[in-house]
């Protein structure tokens with residue numbers, strides 16, 4: 083799906099949990115007189131919030147054709163202090179430094195499909211004044227175990243020779259990919275753990291293996307990891323959480339399946355690990371869970387390198 087068309091933008095704007103959290107943060111953190119960069123302005127919504135918060139000047143940077151729509155939004159809302167800039171965050175040269183960078187740059191589980199992370203760090207290092215503010219200021223990563231077999235069974239369906247066709251060559255492949263799913267809380271172990279964090283004012287590279295331990299609640303089988311993130315936008319508000327135990331957002335969660343179920347027992351610690359690995363076109367994941375001597379691992383790198391060439 084492309085940012086050149088309205089489908090994704092309407093979905094994001096309809097997500098009030100997301101958009102209102104940004105509105106509150108911008109209102110709290112942008113001070114009258116600030117110069118602001120809105121990196122990836124899309125329809126321009128965050129730029130309008132920034133001007134309304136009193137920004138002296140807002141650079142609305144966007145590389146897709148949606149900048150045309152943003153220009154119309156700015157005009158219709160009598161925004162006179164927003165400067166639309168057509169360009170790519172990886173290479174663009176801005177007219178000057180800024181006090182605040184606001185960007186809704188996070189993909190599913192932050193990194194899925196989102197290639198805005200490295201351009202964002204470049205813009206921060208080049209244009210953010212010392213002591214300037216990043217919105218969001220911090221992203222945290224969270225995980226738990228999936229206890230409902232349904233998502234696993236759906237992905238393993240090719241094992242059963244559907245339509246009388248032998249899919250054996252590829253039947254395991256869907257279990258080595260992450261999948262977007264909106265989980266219900268009753269599909270998951272109730273405990274979750276923070277496995278990592280990105281400090282947006284100082285982060286220099288992707289997190290190494292992100293890891294945490296939860297105590298299993300019952301004797302049962304588990305079928306994969308559920309991962310999500312929360313964005314601390316920098317205001318006093320609670321973080322904008324995209325988790326299964328919070329109000330739903332357009333980010334839903336990522337399911338990192340196991341190849342076969344992992345048995346756990348009540349009171350046992352389970353160590354959950356997710357690694358993010360960069361790649362020229364997209365990010366890849368490797369994941370694992372260990373309980374006692376049993377371990378399950380998944381990895382979408384080999385899959386792409388071999389099967390989907």
Ligand SMILES: C[S@@+](CC[C@H](N)C(=O)[O-])C[C@H]1O[C@@H](n2cnc3c(N)ncnc32)[C@H](O)[C@@H]1O
Nearest residue numbers: 085094122123124144145146170171172186201
């Ligand atoms: C998740 S959308 C957010 C849109 C808008 N800020 C909002 O909150 O509704 C990210 C936007 O960033 C733009 N974008 C992605 N990478 C970019 C880049 N390297 N340079 C400029 N814009 C980029 C996309 O085209 C898209 O419009």
